[in-house]
Amino acid sequence: MFCVGVSISSCTTFPKKYWPPPATHESHRQEIAVPFYAQEAFQCGPASLAMVLHWSGVSVTPGSVASKVFTPSKKGSFQSAIISAARRYGRVAYPIHGPEEMLLEVSAGHPVIVLQNLGLSWFPKWHYAVVSGYDLESGVIILHSGRTPAKNMALGVFDKTWARSERWGLLVLKPGDLPATAEKDRFLSAVLGLEKAKQWHAAVDGYRTALRRWPDSVAAHMGLGNSYYALGEKPAAADAYRLATIRFPTEGSSFNNLAHVLWEQGKPEEALTAARRAVELGGPLKDVFMKTLTHIEAQMGSVQDTTIDPAEAEAGTCPGHSR
Secondary structure, eight states: OOOOOOOOOOOOOOOTTTSOOGGGOSOSEEEOOOOOOOOOTTOHHHHHHHHHHHHTTOOOOHHHHHHHHEEGGGTEEOHHHHHHHHHHTTOEEEEEESHHHHHHHHHTTOOEEEEEEOSBTTBOOEEEEEEEEEETTTTEEEEEETTEEEEEEEHHHHHHHHHTTTSEEEEEEOTTOOOTTOOHHHHHHHHHHHHHTTOHHHHHHHHHHHHHHOTTOHHHHHHHHHHHHHTTOHHHHHHHHHHHHHHOTTOHHHHHHHHHHHHHTTOHHHHHHHHHHHHHHOSTTHHHHHHHHHHHHHHTTSSSOOOOOHHHHHHTOSTTOOO
């Protein structure tokens, strides 16, 4: 994605088709105190990410994040690279779409990275900026953009340039903070990204945040247990899986993972009971459950010794998670 500034004529019309009427928002004006970094040539991606990371409490500079997001051959940064880099800093990267979500997040005090095309459809000039505020009565969006902090851009102009990226935006939040527009599956997917980045402590915080909002989420319970297990905190992992077996007694995955951890804790009888229950419940992962049970029985001397890969037993047992 290129980061090249161009001159755009002013526009004062309110883009009614996609934007909610100003009267629907309690706060007609909002501005967030976001640290500003002036971008160097083609460095709008690193600059934008550094600004929101610094706002979230991570002390970085555009230079320190550039190697994680900037693609020299493209002279820019891809959206996927910005998301991945945010996760490596232990932050939830939560995509948002459209004006309503953007206004709600900024109103809640959350800055939003946006991708604009400041050129033409046939000659794009892609540019990342940070929405740090808005003034609906004046019809402007406030941006940290390029080398200009708190730049006022007319809503009509902003909408035209933002629409060319299908109105893509990104929140970068502490895992203990819930987006104002949080949706369960979207938030859990964002926290799963922390697992994939091996940011286990952040993933624990993220799943605990999810469970405060959605206590009936089996995926959040399992993700919490998996993250504790990855940290080597087996008692906490066992507690998470055990609670999942109580709340979701027909889910074999929670019994299977509980059996796995109980065995490693030196509790063979409890492990055997949990493993047998997982097999009884069956389902598409029954073969995985059988391997866990066979392993435990073998180690207890019931059948011939059979070993399994613990990662295999763990990997496929989180409903809603792709490993």
